Amino acid sequence: xxxxxxxxxxxxxxxxxxxxxxxxxxxxxxxxxxxxxxxxxxxxxxxxxxxxxxxxxxxxxxxxxxxxxxxxxxxxxxxxxxxxxxxxxxxxxxxxxxxxxxxxxxxxxxxxxxxxxxxxxxxxxxxxxxxxxxxxxxxxxxxxxxxxxxxxxxxxxxxxxxxxxxxxxxxxxxxxxxxxxxxxxxxxxxxxxxxxxxxxxxxxxxxxxxxxxxxxxxxxxxxxxxxxxxxxxxxxxxxxxxxxxxxxxxxxxxxxxxxxxxxxxxxxxxxxxxxxxxxxxxxxxxxxxxxxxxxxxxxxxxxxxxxxxxxxxxxxxxxxxxxxxxxxxxxxxxxxxxxxxxxxxxxxxxxxxxxxxxxxxxxxxxxxxxxxxxxxxxxxxxxxxxxxxxxxxxxxxxxxxxxxxxxxxxxxxxxxxxxxxxxxxxxxxxxxxxxxxxxxxxxxxxxxxxxxxxxxxxxxxxxxxxxxxxxxxxxxxxxxxxxxxxxxxxxxxxxxxxxx
Numbered sequence: 001x002x003x004x005x006x007x008x009x010x011x012x013x014x015x016x017x018x019x020x021x022x023x024x025x026x027x028x029x030x031x032x033x034x035x036x037x038x039x040x041x042x043x044x045x046x047x048x049x050x051x052x053x054x055x056x057x058x059x060x061x062x063x064x065x066x067x068x069x070x071x072x073x074x075x076x077x078x079x080x081x082x083x084x085x086x087x088x089x090x091x092x093x094x095x096x097x098x099x100x101x102x103x104x105x106x107x108x109x110x111x112x113x114x115x116x117x118x119x120x121x122x123x124x125x126x127x128x129x130x131x132x133x134x135x136x137x138x139x140x141x142x143x144x145x146x147x148x149x150x151x152x153x154x155x156x157x158x159x160x161x162x163x164x165x166x167x168x169x170x171x172x173x174x175x176x177x178x179x180x181x182x183x184x185x186x187x188x189x190x191x192x193x194x195x196x197x198x199x200x201x202x203x204x205x206x207x208x209x210x211x212x213x214x215x216x217x218x219x220x221x222x223x224x225x226x227x228x229x230x231x232x233x234x235x236x237x238x239x240x241x242x243x244x245x246x247x248x249x250x251x252x253x254x255x256x257x258x259x260x261x262x263x264x265x266x267x268x269x270x271x272x273x274x275x276x277x278x279x280x281x282x283x284x285x286x287x288x289x290x291x292x293x294x295x296x297x298x299x300x301x302x303x304x305x306x307x308x309x310x311x312x313x314x315x316x317x318x319x320x321x322x323x324x325x326x327x328x329x330x331x332x333x334x335x336x337x338x339x340x341x342x343x344x345x346x347x348x349x350x351x352x353x354x355x356x357x358x359x360x361x362x363x364x365x366x367x368x369x370x371x372x373x374x375x376x377x378x379x380x381x382x383x384x385x386x387x388x389x390x391x392x393x394x395x396x397x398x399x400x401x402x403x404x405x406x407x408x409x410x411x412x413x414x415x416x417x418x419x420x421x422x423x424x425x426x427x428x429x430x431x432x433x434x435x436x437x438x439x440x441x442x443x444x445x446x447x448x449x450x451x452x453x454x455x456x457x458x459x460x461x462x463x464x465x466x467x468x469x470x471x472x473x474x475x476x477x478x479x480x481x482x483x484x485x486x487x488x489x490x491x492x493x494x495x496x497x498x499x500x
Contacts, residue, residue: 093216163211310338357395
């Protein structure tokens, strides 16, 4: 077993969330920061970062000291920036197991270790990519598909420097037992140019050779998309549990019916869901694991998702952990704003299978409290006996508070904004430890928060819900008429579920 890692205490200047002159000064400072950023394309690059120097290697002898970053950060402040020998993306190979929960993240969450923060944001960006790449335009010929081929997805969203390559797509049935999953207007259904019975719901990606050297193993990532309008259907969800196939029946493992339906539904009459989302994901996971295990490489499986995607990530992790022999593949989940997916026995079974789950939760977000707003483990902890019909969260929690950020609006009148993935990434980037306020040296572009909401304070003058295609997808044709822009031929989905 790996040795216990020391807790870190990094003295970072904090941007307090108090009102008055102090907050006004912070806002003015960051208005200037936003104006001096590169052009609008910066909004699609999910981190302001210096080039990663792949030739820089942290030696084994220095890993113990580099794990505690106090001295180096203080030195950087004295010299006015990072030293030339220090890459922005840290070489974390020797510590990846601890970062992925082998020690239950002991001493790494509060305060949040910089290396763990960096990895959480990386996986969060993959979860955000499932929204940015999803075609939800009801006027589009390809509504419900991914806007890009797998070869262009990450580069089109400014994520080419993550060090991952997309290897496969996942589709789920449109008509399943989750209210308002994706309602298409009648005129779109009649066109049926693309597909009326399936939705693109995520992708599988693989770390390239350079990223594999940095993180210490070959990493297979599965990113699951949530719903576009989750706050509507969460209120309607039935909260009906059912046994999970493959789990220990005697243990009483049960999961929410709607989530399981999205994960397992299929139909021979459909174009993209002759195989369920579960079967599509596991087929690609098993293929990649086999290829790289046969090459003698250590392989990990990291599953991420936001909202509904977080629930699907747990179901996927449970199935993957049952598929591979114990210890063959490290399976972990990094979820954001995830609802309760099952009962207490489900969480226990995940732990028994060796799955490590890190849940990132926002205090002001209502979705993680559902389903089971009344009947849940937290409210019924004192009740003895078997609680098969009581919802419970699984894994370790990183709890965030929107009040810590001076850049976000106050009050509870912004439920959509508090649930948005970009809000979560903003707060992870600014989180140091409980009650400490917001990190003054947080790097993420503040404007990203308002991509799909209007949660930033008005003083920043960032438009709400600004993320959309130019002219809403209309372009001038050769005759000067405004018409819908055609997709790049490579990004047009074909009949067999692939892209040309």
